[in-house]
Amino acid sequence: MTTTQEPDDLFAMPGIKRPAPRGGFPEREIYPQVAYQIVHDELLLDGVARMNLATFCTTWVDDQARRLMDESLDKNIVDKDEYPQTAELEQRCVHMLADLWHSPDPMSTLGTSTTGSSEAAMLGGLAAKFRWRKRGGRGLPNFVCGPVQVCWEKFARYFDVEIRQIPLRGNHFTMHPDDIAAHVDENTIMVVPTFGQTFTGLFEDVQGISRALDDIQAKTGLDIPIHVDAASGGFLAPFTAPDIVWDFRLPRVKSINASGHKTGLAPLGAGWAIWRSAEDLPEELVFNVDYLGGNMPTFNLNFSRPGGQAITQYYDFIRLGRTGYRRVQSAIYAAGQHLAKGLTDIGPFDLIHAADPDKGITAVSWRLNGDQNFNLYDLSDRLRTRGWLIAAYPLPADRDNETIMRAVLRHGFTLDQADLLLDDVKRGLRQLDAHPMQTSLTREDAGGFTHNATPAVSHEEIVARVKAAAGKAKS
Numbered sequence: 176m177t178t179t180q181e182p183d184d185l186f187a188m189p190g191i192k193r194p195a196p197r198g199g200f201p202e203r204e205i206y207p208q209v210a211y212q213i214v215h216d217e218l219l220l221d222g223v224a225r226m227n228l229a230t231f232c233t234t235w236v237d238d239q240a241r242r243l244m245d246e247s248l249d250k251n252i253v254d255k256d257e258y259p260q261t262a263e264l265e266q267r268c269v270h271m272l273a274d275l276w277h278s279p280d281p282m283s284t285l286g287t288s289t290t291g292s293s294e295a296a297m298l299g300g301l302a303a304k305f306r307w308r309k310r311g312g313r314g315l316p317n318f319v320c321g322p323v324q325v326c327w328e329k330f331a332r333y334f335d336v337e338i339r340q341i342p343l344r345g346n347h348f349t350m351h352p353d354d355i356a357a358h359v360d361e362n363t364i365m366v367v368p369t370f371g372q373t374f375t376g377l378f379e380d381v382q383g384i385s386r387a388l389d390d391i392q393a394k395t396g397l398d399i400p401i402h403v404d405a406a407s408g409g410f411l412a413p414f415t416a417p418d419i420v421w422d423f424r425l426p427r428v429k430s431i432n433a434s435g436h437k438t439g440l441a442p443l444g445a446g447w448a449i450w451r452s453a454e455d456l457p458e459e460l461v462f463n464v465d466y467l468g469g470n471m472p473t474f475n476l477n478f479s480r481p482g483g484q485a486i487t488q489y490y491d492f493i494r495l496g497r498t499g500y501r502r503v504q505s506a507i508y509a510a511g512q513h514l515a516k517g518l519t520d521i522g523p524f525d526l527i528h529a530a531d532p533d534k535g536i537t538a539v540s541w542r543l544n545g546d547q548n549f550n551l552y553d554l555s556d557r558l559r560t561r562g563w564l565i566a567a568y569p570l571p572a573d574r575d576n577e578t579i580m581r582a583v584l585r586h587g588f589t590l591d592q593a594d595l596l597l598d599d600v601k602r603g604l605r606q607l608d609a610h611p612m613q614t615s616l617t618r619e620d621a622g623g624f625t626h627n628a629t630p631a632v633s634h635e636e637i638v639a640r641v642k643a644a645a646g647k648a649k650s
């Protein structure tokens with residue numbers, strides 16, 4: 176028998192009748208189901224992750240992977256004493272990757288899971304910096320690269336290393352091996368080719384770069400190692416283009432990073448850093464943690480981290496194996512090629528990368544051919560009204576006067592979705608033709624997420640924006 180008149184409808188409960196707390200720390204508690212509903216409903220305004228073709232990251236996992244993630248929600252990967260099997264599965268993944276990437280002795284080399292390629296890149300860069308120092312390197316260290324993901328600009332700034340980015344020249348989209356000699360000196364700690372560029376999806380020529388460094392060594396004596404940023408390519412080429420030599424088959428390649436949570440198919444928060452051999456990871460970076468009477472080397476920027484990502488990555492590896500990965504990645508490439516052909520048929524586009532497994536990752540990138548009465552920011556905006564998030568952005572220097580568009584296709588992207596997207600591209604173009612823009616959108620209007628470094632914003636501007644946002648939150 177109820178004695179009070181408690182309202183039982185969720186949306187009539189106290190707590191949901193007031194606006195959600197936004198600014199100051201909330202004073203009062205509310206029921207968990209009310210708090211859940213508020214948060215859940217607010218997130219309805221987020222984009223649909225699987226329609227976000229700007230991201231490289233996993234947006235579909237199977238039920239078993241979800242279950243493993245759920246079951247390992249409370250496992251801290253750093254706690255190797257308490258969760259020795261989590262540590263064991265992580266180590267198995269390290270050896271499997273060392274094998275996949277042709278380390279000379281996969282079972283004895285070192286590597287670690289990370290939160291993503293960014294952390295793995297920092298570790299690879301730091302190892303190169305320490306090796307250079309140990310060889311007697313003095314002064315300001317530098318590294319040489321082509322157009323890179325923003326994590327390398329972070330590495331440079333956070334760890335005081337000069338980044339020497341080779342500008343794009345002529346009709347090239349990737350770093351040209353011939354350009355390297357002019358950028359290296361005795362303080363060059365490494366060259367970083369990107370195996371699956373962020374901007375276009377194209378592979379850089381790691382083997383060509385390695386040969387160029389061989390020539391440089393023959394002429395000058397400088398022995399410069401390579402770290403390969405294989406964020407996306409590391410889980411593609413071994414299955415779909417095994418003849419491309421980009422990995423530890425090249426003796427100059429000392430370390431590789433890849434994102435388990437991109438083409439590795441693991442859930443968000445999974446990355447890997449693997450060294451060619453144990454000697455390539457300087458001991459200063461390794462902290463030995465006592466563990467079940469033994470010693471466990473750890474080398475990470477973080478301490479506590481969730482264990483589910485490495486666990487689920489291991490599940491992916493044993494579930495799919497080489498044949499499974501080949502099948503999954505080939506299907507994505509096929510959907511990408513279908514999209515590329517459709518875009519070519521529609522007309523006003525030049526394809527830069529058409530999801531060719533021998534040339535790049537599971538992505539399609541294109542630009543406008545000739546002068547049109549709209550730009551790619553306008554098209555991106557039209558597609559957004561249908562829920563597609565597709566990035567438009569300028570190329571890196573010295574081709575930054577050219578705008579391109581890129582769709583990254585991932586596990587779960589089907590031929591049918593490609594057709595739906597193509598219909599929406601056609602619809603967008605018809606709309607732009609029927610209602611030409613008075614003034615086209617700019618990169619700033621279009622916003623969007625490209626993984627590339629954004630143009631520098633002054634500190635004053637950032638503070639002003641934060642203050643304006645805080646003002647809005649209060650009112």
Ligand SMILES: *Cc1c(COP(=O)(O)O)cnc(C)c1O
Pocket residue numbers: 231290291292293294296324326369370371372373404405406407434446626
């Ligand atoms: C995504 C990406 C990164 C950063 O990786 P995260 O896993 O997002 O930290 C670095 N390099 C390249 C080439 C990438 O595509």
